[in-house]
Amino acid sequence: MRLLMVCLGNICRSPLAEGAVRAHLDRHGLDWVEVDSAGTGGWHAGEPPDRRSIAVAASFGVDIRAQRARKLVRADFTHFDWLLCADRSVLRDVRAAAPAEARERAALLLEWAGQGTDAEDAAEIPDPYTGGPEDFRRVWDMVDAAAAGIVARIARGASGRMPG
Structure with missing residues (x-):
């Protein structure tokens, strides 16, 4: 299984989701399970996650400093x-860029x-970029809970499957 976490610039939400x-x-x-992250825009390509993302992840024992932002590519x-995808606008952009056969593999x-x-907003992760530490903490709480849900979903689907 290969999962790609996607947000706008790949420095806040998707790196936190990848780390969690x-x-x-x-x-x-x-x-x-392979996990990576990307952004729909390339504004921050090559940069590490936002310092506030790094700090909140570190406060929970997760090191995301080695991640580097990248733009979503056709491959x-x-x-x-x-x-x-972090929110509906990102989902819309990902589906618009996707070949027809891949559109249904993009989800919130x-x-x-x-x-x-x-x-309307319950399934969206808000962008903390213009906020403060409390906004990054809220995003961490959301992606950490989602990570637990992802593991449960994978474990249910992989019952009987040998890793590798």
Whole structure:
């Protein structure tokens, strides 16, 4: 299984989601699952995550300092099984860029993880970029809960499957 976390610039929400999912997968011995992140825009390509993302992840024992922002590329649509998007605008942009056969493999991260609902904003992870530390903490709480849901979903689907 290959999962790509997607937000706008790949320095706040998607790096936090990638870090949280990796940490949960590691704790559950699901090292055969590949996780990466990307942004719909390339404004921050090559940069590390936002310092506030790094700080909040570190406060929970997750090190995301080595991650580097990158823009979503066409090959991502064939390489990844699921493209998990932070909010509806990102989902719309990902589906618009996707080849027809990949559009249905783009989903809202929280909904795919069993955390969101169909309510207008309930399944969206807000962009903390213009906020403060409390906004990054709120995003961490959301992606950490989603990571637990992702692990549960994968474990249910992988029952009987040997890692690797």
